[in-house]
Amino acid sequence: MQKVAILGIGQTHIGEQWEKSLREIGGEAGLAAMHDAGVEKVDALYVGNMLSPLIDAQNQLGAYFADWIGLWHKEAVKVEAACGSGAAALRAGIMAVAAGEAESALVIGVEKMTDKAGHDVTAALATAADADYEVEQGVSFVGLNALIMKRYMHEYGWKHADFASFSINAHANAMSNPFARLHERISTERFEKSAMIATPINLLDASPIGDGAAAAVIVPAEKVTSLPGRPRIVIAASASATDTIAVHSRRDPLFLAAAYESAKRCYNMAGVTPDDLDVFELHDAFSIMSALSLEACGFAERGQGVRLGLDSAIAPGGRIPICTRGGLKARGHPVGATGMYQVVELVQQLRGECGDTQVAGAAIGMAQNIGGSGSTVVTHILKAE
Amino acid sequence: MQKVAILGIGQTHIGEQWEKSLREIGGEAGLAAMHDAGVEKVDALYVGNMLSPLIDAQNQLGAYFADWIGLWHKEAVKVEAACGSGAAALRAGIMAVAAGEAESALVIGVEKMTDKAGHDVTAALATAADADYEVEQGVSFVGLNALIMKRYMHEYGWKHADFASFSINAHANAMSNPFARLHERISTERFEKSAMIATPINLLDASPIGDGAAAAVIVPAEKVTSLPGRPRIVIAASASATDTIAVHSRRDPLFLAAAYESAKRCYNMAGVTPDDLDVFELHDAFSIMSALSLEACGFAERGQGVRLGLDSAIAPGGRIPICTRGGLKARGHPVGATGMYQVVELVQQLRGECGDTQVAGAAIGMAQNIGGSGSTVVTHILKAE
Numbered sequence: 001m002q003k004v005a006i007l008g009i010g011q012t013h014i015g016e017q018w019e020k021s022l023r024e025i026g027g028e029a030g031l032a033a034m035h036d037a038g039v040e041k042v043d044a045l046y047v048g049n050m051l052s053p054l055i056d057a058q059n060q061l062g063a064y065f066a067d068w069i070g071l072w073h074k075e076a077v078k079v080e081a082a083c084g085s086g087a088a089a090l091r092a093g094i095m096a097v098a099a100g101e102a103e104s105a106l107v108i109g110v111e112k113m114t115d116k117a118g119h120d121v122t123a124a125l126a127t128a129a130d131a132d133y134e135v136e137q138g139v140s141f142v143g144l145n146a147l148i149m150k151r152y153m154h155e156y157g158w159k160h161a162d163f164a165s166f167s168i169n170a171h172a173n174a175m176s177n178p179f180a181r182l183h184e185r186i187s188t189e190r191f192e193k194s195a196m197i198a199t200p201i202n203l204l205d206a207s208p209i210g211d212g213a214a215a216a217v218i219v220p221a222e223k224v225t226s227l228p229g230r231p232r233i234v235i236a237a238s239a240s241a242t243d244t245i246a247v248h249s250r251r252d253p254l255f256l257a258a259a260y261e262s263a264k265r266c267y268n269m270a271g272v273t274p275d276d277l278d279v280f281e282l283h284d285a286f287s288i289m290s291a292l293s294l295e296a297c298g299f300a301e302r303g304q305g306v307r308l309g310l311d312s313a314i315a316p317g318g319r320i321p322i323c324t325r326g327g328l329k330a331r332g333h334p335v336g337a338t339g340m341y342q343v344v345e346l347v348q349q350l351r352g353e354c355g356d357t358q359v360a361g362a363a364i365g366m367a368q369n370i371g372g373s374g375s376t377v378v379t380h381i382l383k384a385e
Numbered sequence: 386m387q388k389v390a391i392l393g394i395g396q397t398h399i400g401e402q403w404e405k406s407l408r409e410i411g412g413e414a415g416l417a418a419m420h421d422a423g424v425e426k427v428d429a430l431y432v433g434n435m436l437s438p439l440i441d442a443q444n445q446l447g448a449y450f451a452d453w454i455g456l457w458h459k460e461a462v463k464v465e466a467a468c469g470s471g472a473a474a475l476r477a478g479i480m481a482v483a484a485g486e487a488e489s490a491l492v493i494g495v496e497k498m499t500d501k502a503g504h505d506v507t508a509a510l511a512t513a514a515d516a517d518y519e520v521e522q523g524v525s526f527v528g529l530n531a532l533i534m535k536r537y538m539h540e541y542g543w544k545h546a547d548f549a550s551f552s553i554n555a556h557a558n559a560m561s562n563p564f565a566r567l568h569e570r571i572s573t574e575r576f577e578k579s580a581m582i583a584t585p586i587n588l589l590d591a592s593p594i595g596d597g598a599a600a601a602v603i604v605p606a607e608k609v610t611s612l613p614g615r616p617r618i619v620i621a622a623s624a625s626a627t628d629t630i631a632v633h634s635r636r637d638p639l640f641l642a643a644a645y646e647s648a649k650r651c652y653n654m655a656g657v658t659p660d661d662l663d664v665f666e667l668h669d670a671f672s673i674m675s676a677l678s679l680e681a682c683g684f685a686e687r688g689q690g691v692r693l694g695l696d697s698a699i700a701p702g703g704r705i706p707i708c709t710r711g712g713l714k715a716r717g718h719p720v721g722a723t724g725m726y727q728v729v730e731l732v733q734q735l736r737g738e739c740g741d742t743q744v745a746g747a748a749i750g751m752a753q754n755i756g757g758s759g760s761t762v763v764t765h766i767l768k769a770e
Contacts, residue, residue, distance in 0.1 A: 002484075021517060023517075050444060051438075053436075053438045053439050053509075053512050054438050054439065056516060057508075057511070057512055057516040057520065058512055058515075058516040059435060059465060059467050059512035059513055060465070060466055060467040060469075060512075060513050060630065060756055060757050060760060060761060061465075062466055062473075062627065062761060063466070063467075063627040063628065063629075063630050063643075063756065063757060063760035063761045064515070064630045064760075066627045067627070067628075067629045067630045067631075067634070067760075071627075072627070072628070072629070073626050073627060073628065073642060073643060073646045074626070074627060075624075075625040075626060075627065076625075076627045076761065077464055077465075077466050077473050077476075077477070077625065077761070078464070078465045078466065079462055079463070079464055079465075079477075080444060080445070080446075080462075080463045080464075080465055081445055081447055081448070081462050081463065082444050082445040082448075084445075088447075088462050091462075092462070092464075092477055092480075095477075095480040095481050095484045095486055096480050098484040098485075098486070099387075099479075099480045099483040099484040100483075101480055101483070123442075124438075126442070127438050127442055127443055127444035127445075128444055128445050130443075130449070131441060131442040131443040132406060132408075135442065239460075240460040240461075240462065241458050241459070241460060242447060242448040242451045242452070242456070242457070242458060242459060242460065242461045243448065243452075243457070243458065244448075244452045244457070245445065245448050245449045245452045246452075249452070257458060258458060261458045371445050371448065372445050372448060375445060375448035375449075375452075376445060376447060376448045376461070376462070
């Protein structure tokens with residue numbers, strides 16, 4: 001496969017952007033990425049989005065954004081894999097460039113989901129689960145994660161407070177990220193006193209939704225000869241894997257098999273091991289997911305992911321810094337956009353643009369985007385050259 | 386780009402399949418394609434679908450079908466481009482195979498849309514149009530096509546009856562297609578007496594929706610050395626283009642610019658002209674779309690597409706046979722599946738499996754799938770070798 005590089009990145013603030021339309025939010029990120037890349041046109045557009053048919057009454061986001069951005073007559077399409085849509089769109093773009101079908105591509109992850117009230121959004125998010133065998137039984141998406149977390153605590157003997165470090169780290173890191181939804185440090189005490197949502201998941205175990213978009217321009221790596229003052233960022237590996245759509249169909253609901261598979265393929269492709277990674281933007285939709293991702297990707301033994309948080313290994317100066325710009329927990333989780341936020345933030349780390357949460361000498365990093373309860377997992381490894 | 390071949394095809398009957406779930410319908414077509422291809426596994430799955438979040442409360446169809454079919458841990462993703470979703474998913478699969486990311490891929494176009502009542506489906510289909518600037522004004526998707534048809538009749542002086550041949554040809558061709566929704570010959574008289582939906586579009590100008598799925602297995606062409614009793618079917622060209630999402634934004638609403646662009650790219654890629662094509666499976670969602678597609682793809686001058694119908698050029702023995710298995714009009718239009726039905730039917734023509742509507746000596750054909758009012762157009766040229 002032809003090597004692909006990320007030439008430019010863009011992102012919007014995450015929050016309740018009621019004053020902006022869906023097209024304005026996605027367009028803002030897309031145009032910012034093109035500006036950052038120094039290009040006025042691209043050959044193709046790939047849009048990652050999950051909820052626009054349900055919340056914005058809008059389908060066909062490929063043509064929709066190509067029109068708005070001014071990419072008339074270009075190829076454009078939407079890719080959907082629930083909360084894994086962002087990275088899935090990036091992967092579609094990578095394949096187009098790698099196949100020689102596009103000399104350049106813009107990838108936008110976008111979601112505008114706060115215009116509707118709580119119940120509607122909860123129902124819309126539940127479309128990531130199995131409509132017939134999970135949702136029909138009354139379990140929400142948070143509920144499914146709560147069942148997984150409860151089982152994990154029972155199986156490995158962890159207390160709820162042991163998960164606090166994941167949220168504390170994410171909130172601390174978001175303080176210096178101007179695009180983050182939450183700018184608020186939290187403590188273990190506050191974590192423990194936070195309102196319960198679905199036992200044992202409380203408000204500070206869960207990531208907040210939001211309106212936002214993140215984007216990147218990708219090109220064949222050979223076309224990027226030099227960039228003044230910036231390293232060349234190449235996609236060293238890209239892989240996607242799936243697991244059963246329903247959690248109860250899994251032999252072991254505490255093992256993210258698709259995360260394991262896609263990370264393994266990426267390690268092989270990039271020729272690296274977990275030890276070689278300087279930073280890992282993981283999918284902390286709920287604190288339990290941080291633990292399970294760290295385990296599936298080889299950073300901890302089964303049932304020991306929580307220990308990395310307790311040992312401060314996940315902080316910007318630790319062994320494997322995660323959520324360095326706030327993660328889903330504090331940067332926010334505009335679902336179909338999240339995968340692109342992770343990649344954009346990883347590029348910022350590799351460029352050395354992360355200020356207070358910059359990982360010193362970051363040269364290689366991984367981003368992992370999860371759809372459903374681990375049903376679709378898309379992993380990328382980026383390198384600064 | 387590495388040449389890709391279609392190794393196997395599968396499809397379900399189109400109709401009101403209330404006794405089958407979404408997963409059973411898509412699974413049936415997918416497994417039929419794998420059986421036809423003689424394979425038990427594929428590397429990746431691409432699903433084309435438009436309405437499942439809105440009608441079936443189910444997202445993440447990649448993982449959903451990979452799970453059901455037994456493609457555990459494989460890559461799987463959904464692609465959406467309104468009614469152009471089916472062919473857009475095929476194109477995503479082609480790029481994965483062409484880029485060397487998959488040695489084989491299954492592509493399924495699927496839609497289950499008759500479980501909900503009329504108003505819900507009309508609203509769901511309207512998500513293909515511009516939510517802010519078209520649908521918000523009260524115009525439905527049929528309404529947009531009616532405006533286009535009315536303008537066309539005014540501009541070029543055609544009467545409503547002049548469009549009859551498109552529907553008559555489609556209904557006649559569907560008679561020998563066991564998968565078709567409608568098995569009913571129609572006459573010009575009946576066409577003219579049919580109930581009005583949105584002037585000038587009446588019931589027999591419009592394609593019926595339905596539940597259905599069509600699928601194909603694709604592999605690198607070089608891997609297909611010989612198939613007993615069958616020609617090798619290669620994808621000679623694949624291209625996608627977009628136009629404005631709203632019809633009113635176009636300089637000329639009677640010209641399908643994205644159809645023109647994607648067909649032009651395909652002609653160049655395959656090294657052919659319209660004269661070389663033996664069959665053309667076009668997107669006759671409404672009879673006006675047949676005329677506009679024929680014009681955009683170079684088979685008729687502007688405003689003269691209707692004449693091809695009047696001259697019987699579109700029948701199986703004519704100059705450019707269209708809708709040879711019934712088209713959207715009579716085979717049926719399960720929106721996200723339609724693009725794959727077109728491709729599957731084209732393969733049937735190139736294999737010589739079409740019985741009464743077989744185009745004699747068909748060796749090269751084109752399929753064109755349209756999303757929205759011409760906003761996304763995906764075109765493929767297939768060749769029998």
